[in-house]
Amino acid sequence: MNLEIFEKRKTFYNLLEKGEYGNKIILKAKNPKSDQKLVVSPIKDGRGGYYGLTKKINRASNQVVFNIDPLKTKITIEDGKEFDVNNDVDMSYWNFVKYYIDFIETSEKKANQSKTALFYIDVPIVQAKETINKKKLRHKAEEYIYGDSIKNYQNRIRLIGNINMENNSPEEQLNYLLDVAEKNPEKVISAYENTHTTIQLLFYKALDTGVIIKQNNIYKYQEHLLGNDEIQSIVFLQQEKNNDILQMLKKDVDDRLGKKTFQSGKIFV
DSSP, X not given: OOHHHHHHHHHHHHHHHTTTXXXXXXXXXXXXXXXOEEEEOOOBOSSSSBTTOXXXXXXXXXXXXXXXXXXXXXXXXXXXXXXXXXXXXXXXXXXXXXXXXXXXXSSHHHHHHOSSOOXXXXXXXXXXXXXXXXXXXXXXXXXXXXXSOGGGHHHHHHHHXXXXXXXXXXXXXXXXXXXXXXXXXXXXXXXXXXXXXXXXHHHHHHHHHTSEEEETTEEEETTEEEESSHHHHHHHHHSGXXXXXXXXXXXXXXXXXXXOHHHHTOOOO
C-alpha cells in the first residue's frame, strides 16, 4: 500500500468523517453492471497492528486487543455500500476500509482513470464542483476561440496538436478547435496563454521547411543539437544562452517562408 497516496487523501477523509458532505459515506461501483464485489478485512501495518484499528492492553490477560477482531472481521463492498458517520460500528469498519486505496478512489473521474479501482466515494457536491469547473474551462476556451481571428486558427491548431490544417477551410479549423475545447479545454487555453507560443510555432515551421531536421532521433539545426524530442528542443531554444541561435533560426525560417513573420514577432493578428 502506498502511504503517500493515503496521506494526500487525509483532508478529504477527515471532511467525510465529520459529516461535511452528508451523514453517509457511499461507495459506488465503477462498473455497476458488472455486479463487482470486494471482500475486505483489516490490513496489517507491519508493526504488530492493523491500519485503521485502535489497540490497547487488556489488563486481565496482559494481551493486545483491538477495537474489532481483525481475524474475524470481513465485510463485502458492493455498489451502494454505505457507512453512517454517526454509527460507531459503521465507522470502525470504514476506518480500515479506507486504506484499500488501490481499489477505492475518491471520485468517479479518478476511478475511471485508474487501472485498479473498482469503487469510488460518491460525494454529489464534489462531483458537481468538478462538473462546474469543467464547464467553466470549456466556456473560457470557447471564448478565446470565438474572440480570435480566423487567420490565427491554423497556428492555434499547431500549438494544440501539431496538426497541419493550412489547406482546410476556416470552418473545418474552427470545428476542430471547438471539438478540442469540448474534450480538453486546458489544451486550448494553453495555446492562448502560454508565453512561449512563438518559439513553439517557430520550431514546427522550421521542421516544415527543413531548417530543422531530425537525424538519428535527434533534432538538429545546422551544427547545433537541440534535443531528443520536441519538448527538449523547444526548451533549448527558450534558454537565454541560446538566444543567438534562436535569432538565426528565425531569420532562416523567414527566408524559407519568404516573409519576416518570426523576426517581426507578429505571429497572431
